[in-house]
Amino acid sequence: MSVRLLVGTAKGGFWVTSDDRRQWEVEGPFFKGWKVTAGLRLEGGGFVAAVASEIYGPAIFLSPDGESWEQVEDGPAYPDGDDRRLRQIWTLRENRGTVYAGVQDAGVFTSGDGGRSWQPVPGLNEHETRGGWMPGAGGLCCHAFLFDHNDPDRMWCGISAVGVFRTDDGGATWIPKNRGVYWAHEDEEFKEIGHCVHGLAQDPDDPRRIYRQDHSGMYRSRDGGESWARNQHGLPSTFGFPVVLDAASRFLFSVPLEADQYRLPVGGALQVFRSMDGGDSWDSASAGLPEVHAYGGVLRGAMAVDNLEPGGVYMGTTSGTLHVSRDLGGSWTNLPVILPRILHVSVWA
Amino acid sequence: MDIPSTTRVAGRPRPTVTVFLPSLLEPVTGGVRELTACGGSLREVFADLVAREPRLKPHLFNEASEFRRHVLCFHNGTNTRWLGSPAAGENDDGQGGRRDGWDTPVSEGDTVVFMQAVSGG
Numbered sequence: 001m002s003v004r005l006l007v008g009t010a011k012g013g014f015w016v017t018s019d020d021r022r023q024w025e026v027e028g029p030f031f032k033g034w035k036v037t038a039g040l041r042l043e044g045g046g047f048v049a050a051v052a053s054e055i056y057g058p059a060i061f062l063s064p065d066g067e068s069w070e071q072v073e074d075g076p077a078y079p080d081g082d083d084r085r086l087r088q089i090w091t092l093r094e095n096r097g098t099v100y101a102g103v104q105d106a107g108v109f110t111s112g113d114g115g116r117s118w119q120p121v122p123g124l125n126e127h128e129t130r131g132g133w134m135p136g137a138g139g140l141c142c143h144a145f146l147f148d149h150n151d152p153d154r155m156w157c158g159i160s161a162v163g164v165f166r167t168d169d170g171g172a173t174w175i176p177k178n179r180g181v182y183w184a185h186e187d188e189e190f191k192e193i194g195h196c197v198h199g200l201a202q203d204p205d206d207p208r209r210i211y212r213q214d215h216s217g218m219y220r221s222r223d224g225g226e227s228w229a230r231n232q233h234g235l236p237s238t239f240g241f242p243v244v245l246d247a248a249s250r251f252l253f254s255v256p257l258e259a260d261q262y263r264l265p266v267g268g269a270l271q272v273f274r275s276m277d278g279g280d281s282w283d284s285a286s287a288g289l290p291e292v293h294a295y296g297g298v299l300r301g302a303m304a305v306d307n308l309e310p311g312g313v314y315m316g317t318t319s320g321t322l323h324v325s326r327d328l329g330g331s332w333t334n335l336p337v338i339l340p341r342i343l344h345v346s347v348w349a
Numbered sequence: 350m351d352i353p354s355t356t357r358v359a360g361r362p363r364p365t366v367t368v369f370l371p372s373l374l375e376p377v378t379g380g381v382r383e384l385t386a387c388g389g390s391l392r393e394v395f396a397d398l399v400a401r402e403p404r405l406k407p408h409l410f411n412e413a414s415e416f417r418r419h420v421l422c423f424h425n426g427t428n429t430r431w432l433g434s435p436a437a438g439e440n441d442d443g444q445g446g447r448r449d450g451w452d453t454p455v456s457e458g459d460t461v462v463f464m465q466a467v468s469g470g
Contacts, residue, residue, distance in 0.1 A: 033373050055419040055465040056373065056408035071377050071404045082412050 008036030008344030177225030285329030316342025
């Protein structure tokens with residue numbers, strides 16, 4: 001089974017491909033000099049890529065084949081004269097024919113035509129708590145979406161330093177869902193926000209079962225976000241960014257970092273932690289990863305699973321190294337590349 | 350785009366200027382780095398430029414229709430930020446981005462060069 005990775009870095013995108021998950025080919029960079037911040041393969045074919053430049057801002061590009069790219073004219077944008085700025089597109093997801101973009105300054109935009117044109121989601125973008133939204137260290141960004149395959153009107157989004165929001169009416173209204181999560185900063189007026197979600201994962205069988213790597217720890221909800229409880233037994237640090245779930249095994253993966261003021265791999269070792277029991281306990285699954293003098297972390301969008309059997313796990317670091325496991329974290333291969341700072345990893349089998 | 354045009358004299362042909370883009374914008378224009386745009390003033394040239402190539406608009410201008418913070422524009426070799434009144438305000442990023450030089454007249458054959466402000470090491 002061939003596997004194709006889109007590796008988005010601070011200086012361009014790279015395709016990393018393999019027919020057997022042993023021998024890998026690297027192509028790139030494309031969008032040289034631009035940050036590649038998110039990628040999506042459309043269900044109907046073709047690719048969507050989000051890019052950004054500190055100078056020239058963000059944009060969305062479409063490609064039929066991953067080779068030729070064309071920028072869309074009618075991309076996500078706040079209205080002219082708005083005090084918000086579209087600084088970066090953090091995530092792209094597709095659900096039931098609609099493409100979703102989570103952006104910074106925090107907001108959600110949707111496309112019903114495969115990414116060619118985009119519309120804002122007012123229920124979220126103009127949320128009554130918006131005045132209390134404060135940016136975290138990574139900026140005020142909407143970076144995660146989850147969907148309920150049993151209910152087309154229900155979905156979740158995660159906004160850094162604000163929290164998780166859920167809609168039950170197709171996006172018309174959104175309700176903060178952060179009860180049980182420790183505050184990153186407490187808002188004087190809006191007590192239901194100020195929770196710094198870093199990453200989200202969801203059980204494919206039960207959409208109400210959600211895993212949350214938060215600034216304040218690793219959490220789990222069994223009721224669609226109505227309540228949260230810590231599930232971090234065995235983790236060497238409760239701080240980190242990505243949490244991903246392999247659909248076949250239901251194994252969870254995270255990369256703990258030492259405290260928010262350092263954000264470094266614990267003990268200078270690049271370690272992946274795995275839970276094989278739905279988050280009840282975590283153990284290191286790091287065989288083959290650099291054990292000493294490894295200080296590159298893994299950002300929230302830079303870890304992915306391929307959902308093959310056995311499942312492949314992929315992650316890129318802020319030091320530009322790329323790591324592959326073909327056996328659900330049982331062992332790791334360090335690919336012989338040093339890329340720019342890795343922001344995003346998508347994988348398609 | 351909110352770049353209001355100045356009044357033009359009816360029937361007078363608008364000058365054509367050549368616009369040069371930096372290599373970083375090649376993905377936006379499909380590799381094209383040299384374009385033409387028309388207008389009697391820089392303001393009209395900018396409006397015509399983004400009308401001809403709408404994909405450039407979000408990369409050169411912010412939501413307030415000012416230059417992005419680190420976008421530089423030179424008219425015949427002169428930084429357009431130096432063309433207007435020094436008393437004009439800065440944009441809301443606290444940086445340049447002023448539009449006070451945009452009413453500068455242009456002539457046939459003028460050049461407009463966009464660059465990024467790359468400084469430091």
